[in-house]
Amino acid sequence: MTPLLTTKGLSRSFGGLHAVRDVDFQLLPGEIRAIIGPNGAGKTTFVSLVCGRIEPSTGAIVFDGDDITNLPAHQRVRRGIAYTFQITSVFANLTAYENVALSVQRALIDKHQDRAPQKRAAALHRGVMEALERTGIASHRAALAGNLSYGHQRLLEVAMGLALKPRLLILDEPTQGLSDGEIESFIGLARDISGEATVLLIEHNMQVVMALADRITVFNAGRILAEGAPEEIRSNVAVQNAYLGTAADA
Known part of the structure; x- marks a missing residue:
């Protein structure tokens, strides 16, 4: 299957801070993909690059076969990329x-x-x-x-x-502030949405991630640390050391 979204060597620096470093990433049509990682790992910067809120320092972004690296955000919306913010x-x-x-x-x-x-x-x-x-x-x-x-x-x-x-709906911490009942409803909604759009979400609630995601991408220090199905990520020692142990304690 041809990826809906691909990034190649995507990087973004802010002065001496390398927020995203040389990220190669692929997202398939109809997939629910979760991005997880500790605070400051580069998750929100990465999706901001994808939706056009900020420009990359280096690298390329391809959406549905077209290079959109230099397209402004409003033109990406017209192509089918919608983004909800971490802060409302x-x-x-x-x-x-x-x-x-x-x-x-x-x-x-x-x-x-x-x-x-x-x-x-x-x-x-x-x-x-x-x-x-x-x-x-x-x-x-x-x-x-x-x-x-x-x-x-x-x-x-x-x-x-x-x-x-949208063809791609990016959700940045969508369950933050929701009650337990609202979270359950959101999980059902996200599954419903995936029948008509690809879903990419940043989420700290690991119960939501494990219930929803077809695959999980783990960021750490601006790079992709691991990718895989939920059970693969749960059992990954490097991910446990970098994030899941902390997330489980939170």
């Missing part, structure tokens, strides 16, 4: 509905420019409600985003990503 980036003074509508409107402009205004309005409403319902926050659609709990803001951001109809 919702528009606090807009309602949950309006936040998601911004994403749906972007998708409609890109895909249905010739659609009549009435039909576009109906499609907008359907798209917003579908995303809100799938993430379990439709009942909060009229609430200002800034008034939502942190966990619901996280889910709202996932809804905004889903509304873009």
